[in-house]
Amino acid sequence: MSRDQYRSSGSSAITRRKLLSTGAMGVATATTVAALGAPAAAQDTATDVIAQSSPEPTGEFTGQCAFITGGARGIGYACAEELARAGANIVLYDIAGNIDAVNYPMATEQDLATAKSNIEALGVKCIAIKGDVRDSTKLKESVARTVREFGRLDILVVNAGVTQVGVLDEFPDEEVQTVIDINLIGAVKTTQAALPIMRRQNAGRIVMISSILGRLGNENFSVYSSTKWGLIGFAKSTALAMAKHNVTCNSVCPGWVRTKLADNDYMLNAVSPENPNFEAVSEAAAASYHPLPMGAYEPVDVARVVKMFCGQTTATVTGEVFDISQGQNARFNA
Ligand SMILES: NC(=O)c1ccc[n+]([C@@H]2O[C@H](COP(=O)([O-])OP(=O)(O)OC[C@H]3O[C@@H](n4cnc5c(N)ncnc54)[C@H](O)[C@@H]3O)[C@@H](O)[C@H]2O)c1
Numbered sequence: 043m044s045r046d047q048y049r050s051s052g053s054s055a056i057t058r059r060k061l062l063s064t065g066a067m068g069v070a071t072a073t074t075v076a077a078l079g080a081p082a083a084a085q086d087t088a089t090d091v092i093a094q095s096s097p098e099p100t101g102e103f104t105g106q107c108a109f110i111t112g113g114a115r116g117i118g119y120a121c122a123e124e125l126a127r128a129g130a131n132i133v134l135y136d137i138a139g140n141i142d143a144v145n146y147p148m149a150t151e152q153d154l155a156t157a158k159s160n161i162e163a164l165g166v167k168c169i170a171i172k173g174d175v176r177d178s179t180k181l182k183e184s185v186a187r188t189v190r191e192f193g194r195l196d197i198l199v200v201n202a203g204v205t206q207v208g209v210l211d212e213f214p215d216e217e218v219q220t221v222i223d224i225n226l227i228g229a230v231k232t233t234q235a236a237l238p239i240m241r242r243q244n245a246g247r248i249v250m251i252s253s254i255l256g257r258l259g260n261e262n263f264s265v266y267s268s269t270k271w272g273l274i275g276f277a278k279s280t281a282l283a284m285a286k287h288n289v290t291c292n293s294v295c296p297g298w299v300r301t302k303l304a305d306n307d308y309m310l311n312a313v314s315p316e317n318p319n320f321e322a323v324s325e326a327a328a329a330s331y332h333p334l335p336m337g338a339y340e341p342v343d344v345a346r347v348v349k350m351f352c353g354q355t356t357a358t359v360t361g362e363v364f365d366i367s368q369g370q371n372a373r374f375n376a
Pocket residue numbers: 111112113114115116117118135136137138139148149150173174175176201202203204224228251252253254295296297298299300301302303304
């Protein structure tokens with residue numbers, strides 16, 4: 043069947059067009075009606091009626107819900123804040139505690155609590171969950187809780203990640219395994235937990251936070267880089283698997299960003315032992331290999347692109363890889 047035939051065939055194509063054109067409230071009503079078990083024809087009619095009588099949303103994501111892993115700080119928190127400012131209710135899922143085989147501190151329980159209250163201060167609802175992306179059971183329970191409390195799950199930001207840096211043959215097995223387990227297998231488990239509800243809704247947006255090191259190799263970040271290349275393959279495969287369910291999946295690839303993953307003693311001593319200072323490393327990058335003469339991005343710079351991939355303007359864009367890399371992608375082959 044050609045793409046045009048697919049688009050013009052059957053009720054799923056009709057529902058898809060309707061969902062794309064009615065936006066957040068249209069999706070909400072379709073989900074609610076489906077959950078009530080109405081027959082398919084009645085669902086279409088009910089969707090039209092309820093969508094027309096719903097109040098206009100005040101923000102692009104009003105009434106929607108975003109589930110963000112690693113949301114207690116850094117890029118994940120910035121994504122939460124951007125989406126909340128545009129009306130989305132937020133679920134922050136974060137380990138909020140240190141990890142033995144990771145050589146710098148993770149977010150704390152206090153960070154997670156502060157993130158929750160900052161998001162709530164923007165006028166939306168927020169659930170904060172202390173959980174590990176390596177724990178499938180907890181992820182599934184958390185998605186179930188999300189659907190119980192918010193009725194839906196529209197946006198998934200697969201963000202939680204850790205790094206190690208240094209000479210490959212010096213990394214202990216446990217560190218290698220931990221980076222793979224969190225960055226790659228954790229992303230798979232997170233996505234697996236969210237897909238059933240997105241499939242039932244016939245709607246959803248997934249954004250995976252890869253890295254410039256998912257586009258380039260780097261001798262100091264070999265295992266991290268492999269997980270970020272792998273994540274792009276996983277995101278593209280998820281895009282293919284979920285396209286017929288009206289779920290998009292795209293990856294974004296940030297360069298150097300001002301977060302605790304980059305600005306910590308372990309990282310800075312490894313990349314710049316002579317001057318382990320975040321500003322100095324950022325300035326050196328600006329002066330030497332960043333085409334744009336700038337140092338680090340702020341987390342919000344990444345979050346704005348993530349928001350773009352969750353919004354109406356990209357409703358039919360999927361399987362894409364978007365670099366946010368101080369212009370370094372201009373050096374890629376393609
Ligand atoms: N900062 C950068 O320069 C940069 C560049 C490219 C990509 N990234 C990617 O962006 C993402 C976010 O990183 P960041 O820079 O905001 O770092 P960060 O360390 O500030 O934030 C990561 C968050 O994830 C949480 N987390 C870690 N392991 C977890 C687990 N197993 N389960 C649940 N939560 C967990 C941490 O507690 C923390 O809150 C990561 O995937 C990272 O690889 C960062």
